[in-house]
Amino acid sequence: MxxxxxxxxxxxxxxxxxxxxxxxxxxxxxxxxxxxxxxxxxxxxxxxxxxxxxxxxxxxxxKGDISVKKKIIADSSAKKWHILVIVYLLAIVAYIAYFAVCHRILMIGFLIATLFMLFFELRIFIKERIYRQGKNSKEE
The missing domain is CATH 1.10.260.40 (lambda repressor-like DNA-binding domains)
Known part of the structure; x- marks a missing residue:
């Protein structure tokens, strides 16, 4: 089944x-x-x-559903990537800030796109943390 x-x-x-x-x-x-x-x-x-x-x-x-087992393995490895992507996007924001301060070059389009992706990733990461904390508190 x-x-x-x-x-x-x-x-x-x-x-x-x-x-x-x-x-x-x-x-x-x-x-x-x-x-x-x-x-x-x-x-x-x-x-x-x-x-x-x-x-x-x-x-x-x-039990017995191979596709579910593969999905679980894929999901667990995907969570690690969220943190890496967040760190990468923060590095890009720092890079943009460096150019804005030191070279007086503001890459506004690049900054907006990067901040959008950063907030999107943070939302996913925070939503997942809140969900896990809610589940853990219900168990206790």
Whole structure:
């Protein structure tokens, strides 16, 4: 049985609509539909939330689904890149500041693009941290 089939089965056993499950997991109804139709795989945080919601172990939820195992491995390595990208973008901002101060050259377009990407990466990083802290405090 695929992960999507397991999610659909558990949702129906719990008497929840896709919309209700989406609200409980803080995702869109479309995400639930995508997962149930095996057109997408929840990230690790959502897998944990699904497991908690239905009282299933992660092992029972994902066992036997190779694509989920690959996604989990990819997600864990992707988190390391967020910190590296943030450091890189901060270095670029420092480089732009150096040119602005020492050479009186302000690269405003480059600065705006870099700050946009920096805030985007920080938002992802902070959102993930807050989510993990919320989950950890609920467990305690």
């Amino acid at each position: 695929s992960l999507g089939e397991k999610i659909r089965e558990q949702r129906k056993q719990a008497g929840l609509s896709q919309e209700q499950l989406a609200e409980k997991l803080n995702v869109s109804r479309q995400a639930i539909t995508k997962w149930e139709m095996d057109k997408g795989i929840p990230d690790v945080a959502n897998l944990i939330a699904i497991s908690d919601e239905f009282g299933l172990s992660l092992d029972k939820l994902i």
